[in-house]
Amino acid sequence: MTFPAFASTQLDPRARGKELGTARRAAITANLAGYGDLFAAAGASPPQVRAWGERALERSAAWSPRLAEELAGIAAGAGLEPWQVAAVNARTEILAAVAATGEGECSTSVVLPGGGAAPRTVQTWDWHDHLREAPMLWELEPFPGHVVRTFTEAGVLAKIGVSTAGLGVHFNILRHRSDHAELGVPVHLIARRILDEAATVEEAAALARSATVSASTVITVVTGRAAASIEISPAGVAVIPNGPDGVLQHCNHFLDAALAEGERHATDRPSTYERLRHLSEHVEELGGEDPTGRARAMLSHGPEHAPVCAHPDLSQPIDQRWETLATIALDLPAARLRVHRGGPCQVTEETWQVF
Template identity: 55%
Template sequence: MSGFDPQRTDIATHVSAELDPAERGRAFGRANRTELHAAFARYTTLFEALGGKTGLIAEWGERALAETAAWAPALAEEIAGMADGAGLDRWRLGALNGRTEVLAALAVTGEGECSTAVVLPRTGAPRTVQTWDWHDTFRDGMLLWSLEQGSGRRVHTFTEFGVVGKIGVTSTGLGVHFNVLRHASDHTGIGVPVHVVARRILDEADTVRDAVDLARSARLSASSVITVITFDGERAEAAGLELSPAGVAELPLDEDRVLVHTNHFLDPKLAEGEGTTAAVSSTYDRLPGLRDRIGAVDTADRTARARALHSHRDGGVPICAHADHALPAHLRWESLATISLDLGAGRLYAHEGGPCRVEQDGWQAAPPEPQGEIA
């Protein structure tokens, strides 16, 4: 069932009860046919603006799906099912899931996306928050998706229509945040999509070590950082996994039990191949800005945690981004959503817009909660 309405300002929702991946995908595709066609149309416009021709995008989409089939067969079945249910060529869903790989193959540079902060208090559940920054023309593509696994595990993800996963949390107490990176080793030989890696971690990993092992088993052609957090009700762990074709680095918590990340590599070895510069990205300003706000992020109140990231370019640290409409659409960036994970309850909370728009009653939960229950 889909809660999408293009006139609404909140985030669309979908709940999948199907246990078979192919049937889950087909049911999703049938329920969200219009949204999936619109999602591919938006990405077609973006790819074309960045120099991607239809034939080349089709080839890369097919490769992304083939790489997924070899590394995560169940997710390839789910993606193919989405395409079939929506009446789309399967390569188009391959390109949606491989959108980071396509953009890396097109050698895209630019502002980048997302700022993540995680604090593990000495007692109690982890405290997490991130912005999801993307082109403002993609606002209608956001989705909160909850699904059941045959094992009884439930996965909840903030993602985009047609993309199997991004930021998420499981009923077993594992969560992931997600930021894009760019590396000199990124290449055109399309590998396993990083969004597929994030989803498989949500589907299968129980520990940070499980997530590291899964990430290192994938042949990658593009870069991202997946921040993995676990909580068993008493003990919490976290690590930042910097993914690149040159390797996967594991970033530990600092001495204050904090992890922050923006859009450049922090591992010293991988940083030698950094593909982002201060000339095109605010990432180098945003990272110390996040660190400066950790005291305010370290609170059980998710609204206060999100508001701690309320900082604009005119204040020197553009953590909360707003589109410059003097620029063409493919060069505009905006904080389209703010997300926080509740690992103790196995819930994901998302708020439409950046930190400056966050209000106590504006959060949406995955899985959905009855109106009035979000605190």
């Protein structure tokens, strides 16, 4: 099983968005409906969601007019209102606004082996199982000669990805006590601008610091020379570089000491610490050249062990059900993604989708 893929042909942001919206209309509409169900289960009313979507669109337009144009184009192509597409892109912010909680989420490992060898990366992407049809792969050219390839959700501008500038990003959600309901720039748009515009860790961090946010996340940026986890929250932005051994690993809690004082996962999602311990105990395998070996090193199931590979508890409501929907490795020299549909327990040499 593979994820649907789409390659844009348009350079103009609005035209590119409309092309995607037209081609993926059914999937974008279904994703909007799925998020409507998730928002309702988490306690957000339809009028609140609309107000937050409109606010997210305003903040996006002020921070990046080009990306706001692309959102509007997607809406036009999909037959939706711009605020609806903005709400899907701002799903992290809306869930933070209602203080949504739950056990689950992603684990990321990066190893820089040195000696000119390419970075060795892998992450699990956990999300709610009723949204398992939302992911897609998207290739676009935001500027002439600059190609971005991203694993994202239908209608969302970016998530995990690589660019021909030699930069890649991994993506994990965070929760902080400073998160609030006055919606800011969606963190998924920050990931997209980093893929579009940055070639170094420093440039990526500057873009992250330029956005006023209302929700937290960590974008782990990788280049051939360096890596850093850029922890973003309304309380500030912190940059956690790779260690002297070239290792950088992140789950769903803050590593920066100052930001960690406002940590919410300490009580809401304690398994994040177990998952990070699992990664640190398997650095050798996670630093291997073979992406299948790296993915298998992520294999660990709860409740007996760290739940790196998640499977949903169908007895729970939809906002409390988590599944590892994808396992992803970055190939920076080729500017390609290796994507497996499902968790590490299902990975084989043949199940990788190269995009």
